Amino acid sequence: xxxxxxxxxxxxxxxxxxxxxxxxxxxxxxxxxKRIQQQDPxxxxxxTVSAERALEQAKKVDLRIAEGGRLPDLAGVPVAxxxxxxxxxxRTTCGSKMLEDYVPPYSATAVDRLEAEGAVILGxxxxxxxxxxxxxxxxxxxxxxxxxxxxxxxxxxSGGSAAAVAAHLATAALGSDxxxxxxxxxxxxxxxxxxxxxxxxSRYGLVAFASSxxxxxxxxxxxxxxxxxxxxxxxxxxxxxxSADVPVPDYAATLExxxxxxxxxxxxxxxxxLNPEIGDxxxxxxxxxxxxxxxxxxxxxxxxxxAVACYYIICTAEASSNLARYDGVRYGFRSADFKGLxxxxxxxxxxxxGAEVKRRIMLGTYVLSSGYYEAYYHKAQQVRxxxxxxxxxxxxxxxxxxxPTAPHPAFGLGxxxxxxxxxxxxxxxxxxxxxxxxxxxxxxCGRTRSAPHLPVGMQIFAKxxxxxxxxxxxxxxxxxxxxxxxxxx
Amino acid sequence: MELSEQEVLRVAELAHLDxxxxxxxxxxxxxxxxLEYVQKLGRLDTTQVEPMAQVIAPGALSAxxxxxxARPSLPQExxxxxxxxxxxxxxxxxxxxxxxxxxxx
Numbered sequence: 001x002x003x004x005x006x007x008x009x010x011x012x013x014x015x016x017x018x019x020x021x022x023x024x025x026x027x028x029x030x031x032x033x034k035r036i037q038q039q040d041p042x043x044x045x046x047x048t049v050s051a052e053r054a055l056e057q058a059k060k061v062d063l064r065i066a067e068g069g070r071l072p073d074l075a076g077v078p079v080a081x082x083x084x085x086x087x088x089x090x091r092t093t094c095g096s097k098m099l100e101d102y103v104p105p106y107s108a109t110a111v112d113r114l115e116a117e118g119a120v121i122l123g124x125x126x127x128x129x130x131x132x133x134x135x136x137x138x139x140x141x142x143x144x145x146x147x148x149x150x151x152x153x154x155x156x157x158s159g160g161s162a163a164a165v166a167a168h169l170a171t172a173a174l175g176s177d178x179x180x181x182x183x184x185x186x187x188x189x190x191x192x193x194x195x196x197x198x199x200x201x202s203r204y205g206l207v208a209f210a211s212s213x214x215x216x217x218x219x220x221x222x223x224x225x226x227x228x229x230x231x232x233x234x235x236x237x238x239x240x241x242x243s244a245d246v247p248v249p250d251y252a253a254t255l256e257x258x259x260x261x262x263x264x265x266x267x268x269x270x271x272x273x274l275n276p277e278i279g280d281x282x283x284x285x286x287x288x289x290x291x292x293x294x295x296x297x298x299x300x301x302x303x304x305x306x307a308v309a310c311y312y313i314i315c316t317a318e319a320s321s322n323l324a325r326y327d328g329v330r331y332g333f334r335s336a337d338f339k340g341l342x343x344x345x346x347x348x349x350x351x352x353x354g355a356e357v358k359r360r361i362m363l364g365t366y367v368l369s370s371g372y373y374e375a376y377y378h379k380a381q382q383v384r385x386x387x388x389x390x391x392x393x394x395x396x397x398x399x400x401x402x403x404p405t406a407p408h409p410a411f412g413l414g415x416x417x418x419x420x421x422x423x424x425x426x427x428x429x430x431x432x433x434x435x436x437x438x439x440x441x442x443x444x445c446g447r448t449r450s451a452p453h454l455p456v457g458m459q460i461f462a463k464x465x466x467x468x469x470x471x472x473x474x475x476x477x478x479x480x481x482x483x484x485x486x487x488x489x
Numbered sequence: 490m491e492l493s494e495q496e497v498l499r500v501a502e503l504a505h506l507d508x509x510x511x512x513x514x515x516x517x518x519x520x521x522x523x524l525e526y527v528q529k530l531g532r533l534d535t536t537q538v539e540p541m542a543q544v545i546a547p548g549a550l551s552a553x554x555x556x557x558x559a560r561p562s563l564p565q566e567x568x569x570x571x572x573x574x575x576x577x578x579x580x581x582x583x584x585x586x587x588x589x590x591x592x593x594x
Contacts, residue, residue, distance in 0.1 A: 105567045198544040212543050238555040242543075245553050309527040320504060327505070329580050334573035341583050346507035355515075358506055362497070362520060365504040379530050381540030386533065388541060421522050437544025 006031040007168040011077040011225040014171065018065060018076050025065070025076030029058035029120050032078040036122065036169050044144050045154075045164040047083050049123035050090045054078070057120045064118070073228050073252075075118030080170035082161050083124040084131050085216060086205040087111055090121075094207050095129045095139040095157075098332045098352035108205025109240065110174060110216045110233040117232045122170055125160030129354045130323065131176050131209045133157050134184060134426055137417050138356040145413070148190060149452050152410040155185030158219070162189040165219045172229055173219040178210050179311050180406075180430025182217045183442040187405035187457020190444045192226045192474070193219045197464045198437035199244035201230070202237030210318035211242075213311075213434050223475040226441070227251035230467065249468050259292050259476040262469070265299030265398035270429055275408045277448040281456040282404045284483055285445045289402065292476050299394040299401060303386045304432055310387060311431035312424055313367050313380035319357075320364025326352060359420060388436040395438075395463040400473050403429050405442040405457030429459060439467050443474045446483030456483075490525040492517060 006028045009017060017023050033051050040046050061076040081087060084094045086104035088111075093099045107115075115121065128138035136144045136159025144159045146152040147167035154163040158175030162185035165173050175182040177195040186193025195217045206216050218229035231251050237243045266286055271279055290296045328334030328348030335347035353361070367376035394401060406426060416423050433440040438461055445458035458477070462470035497517050501508045508516070562568075565578055574581040 102571055105563055105570065236553075241554060303533075306530055306533060309530050312523065313527055313530075324505075328573055329582055331571035332573070338583070341585050342505075343507070344583055345505045349505055350507040350509070350512075353506075355512075358508070358512070359516060359519060361504050361506065362500050362516060363523060366496075366500045366520070366524070369500065369503060375531075376527065378540055379535060380527075381542060382535035382538040383530050383533060385538050385541040386535070388544075420519055421526055424523070 007035050009171065010222045011074060011171055011220065011228055012222065014077050015071065015073055015075070018061070018071060021065070025058040025061035025120065026055060028076055029054050029078060029122070032122055032170065039167055040169060042145065042150060043147050043163050043167045043169065044142050045080065045125050045160040045167065045169055046123050047093060047095070047126050047141060047160070048091050050087070050121060053090065054120050054122050057115065057118075061118050061120070072117040074114060074232055077119050078122050078171050079114060079119045080122055080125045080161055080164040080173040081111060082127050082158050082173070082175045084127060084176055084207045084209075085111060085174055086207070087121060087124065090124060092124060092207070093141070094131070095127045095141065096353065096357070097140045098326050100333065102331055104205075106205065108216070109202040109237045111205065113233050114174070114229070119232075125164050125173065127160055128157035129357050130207065130319070131157040131178055131181055132319070132356050132360055134180070134423050135411075135416065136160060136185070137413065138354060140354050143413055146189060146410045148455055149410065152412055152454070153188065155188030155406075155410060157181040158193070159185045161219050162186050162191055162193060165189070165191045165221060171220070172225050174216060174233070175219055176206055177215045177217050177434065178213045178315060179434045180427050182219065183430050183440055183457065183459060184406050184427070186219060186442040188410040188455065190455030191219055191221055192223060192441065192443055193217065194226050194230060194441040195433070195439060196230060196234060196467055197244070197439045199242055200439070200465065200467065201233050202240040202243040204237055204239040208322040210315035211322065212318060213315055223443070223471055223478045224252055224255060227255055227471050244465070246465050251468055251471050254468050255471060255475045257472055259289065259294050259473055262294045262400065262473065263398045264289055264294045264296050264473070265394055265401045266296060267299050267301040267304065267394070267401060267403060269301050269304035270403035273407060274404060277450065278404050278407065278409065278456050280449070281446045281483060282402070282458055285458045285477065286402055288480055288483070289473065289477060292480055297398065299398055301390040301394060301432065303383065303390050304428070306383050307387055307432045307435060308424055308428050310380045310383040311427065311435060312363070313376050314384065314435070316360045316364035317368050317377050318364070320361045320368065323357065323361055328352075356420065384435050387432055391436045391438055391461070391463070399462070399469055401461040403459045403461070405429060405459040409448050409454035409456060433461050438462065438464055439470055441470055441474050443477060444482055490521050490528065492521040492524060
């Protein structure tokens with residue numbers, strides 16, 4: 001096996017290669033580190049590469065193989081971790097100057113669980129500051145480039161995770177999704193990205209943005225890899241009271257069961273104002289699911305058009321409260337120039353936060369402030385009930401819902417950064433599931449017809465805790481060749 | 490929607506942000522546009538609708554608690570290791586109580 005092949009393997013293939021002793025975990029790790037050194041100056045996915053720690057973990061895996069012990073599914077699999085997820089001893093910046101030198105004293109439960117399964121954490125990947133954004137341009141350090149077209153954004157906020165997986169700078173990755181931050185960059189970069197049910201994965205050690213919406217979830221190049229990562233990180237965690245006490249099924253075991261007899265719902269609300277080339281691909285994706293044995297029917301999600309407004313009130317309100325902790329006292333940046341405590345807070349926060357974070361803190365503070373709370377925050381919480389109810393009613397009739405992930409393909413770097421409202425409106429198809437708390441995945445669904453032929457993502461929703469069925473639909477689509485082998489490509 | 494400079498300043502004050510004049514000028518129209526957009530929620534009649542503060546999925550227990558037993562926590566020096574200023578086992582902050590005869594906040 002040539003060394004460049006090692007970065008093209010899926011987690012499943014790495015497992016086989018290790019068992020057959022065709023390569024060691026250390027070799028696989030070194031090949032990824034080498035590729036990061038060669039390719040990442042162009043892509044700029046990584047903020048911090050933790051080479052030593054990665055090699056140490058890889059050697060442990062090799063030792064385990066030498067001892068003949070059982071090899072966990074993720075042993076030796078190189079993983080990139082979004083920089084809003086804590087890694088003990090490895091700098092975690094949240095893409096913010098506020099936490100430029102922050103070295104966490106503990107790891108997120110999701111990271112601990114991956115490492116316990118033998119996964120090799122290669123480093124920390126770029127994101128919009130505190131996960132606020134849809135392009136990774138709000139990173140305080142540098143923007144990440146889309147590996148498919150380096151002049152374009154990778155999406156966001158988990159743009160570094162998506163780009164790293166797409167560019168083979170990691171086999172898989174962890175991201176976080178609050179309103180689409182895993183699914184949208186997965187669509188933009190042509191990889192798989194999944195958000196489980198709210199509560200499916202512990203958020204202990206995920207730096208909080210909007211707590212009623214935040215999720216940790218996996219990226220991969222195959223559905224099976226996503227299923228393996230989700231299985232590893234899911235399940236009740238006493239350290240997170242919002243993690244659900246619901247059994248975690250073996251997602252990989254039912255992956256190949258097919259979709260014969262499944263009913264798939266298509267909501268017309270998700271096809272309005274859509275880039276027509278994306279619409280074409282999604283329609284072909286739906287046709288494919290039908291050919292695979294799904295019954296396709298239309299469903300109504302009538303409150304969809306209110307979702308962006310509802311989401312941006314709730315997430316900014318929660319952000320303004322969560323980010324109050326950055327005051328220059330316990331961790332992070334402190335302004336050098338101040339008179340008295342209050343001025344220290346204010347100057348620290350003004351200098352430590354970037355424009356989008358300040359904008360959201362301001363919005364959130366406004367909608368929670370006396371005289372506005374009822375009209376904005378309370379109202380948005382009521383509308384959230386209506387959006388969640390739409391889904392519950394739809395899932396009475398269907399097993400899964402299929403939509404586009406984003407209304408447009410990856411846009412150019414710098415193209416939208418000066419118009420925050422325009423940026424927010426691009427989240428229309430992803431914020432709905434976040435508000436309802438249902439799981440969603442974005443799977444590659446061909447490329448746009450016209451040059452530069454950008455990746456299109458098809459989104460699949462399932463009802464609460466029905467990730468197994470969602471992954472089955474995704475796998476059936478992938479196995480059929482997606483649209484890559486379709487007649488139009 | 491109209492959003493005055495005064496209102497922007499009031500919100501910045503509440504949020505403990507010391508915005509510079511250029512930021513105020515930039516944020517004012519952007520925040521106004523976003524607030525204008527979210528007015529659309531007013532078109533929905535929600536008088537009989539319960540607010541949803543948290544996702545409680547069917548079948549999931551709502552916020553189950555762990556047993557209330559003492560567990561080890563971070564050692565003091567580890568808890569302080571990321572502090573911008575620490576000493577004698579404490580986070581150090583500027584003095585809060587003013588000395589007689591000095592002015593300040």
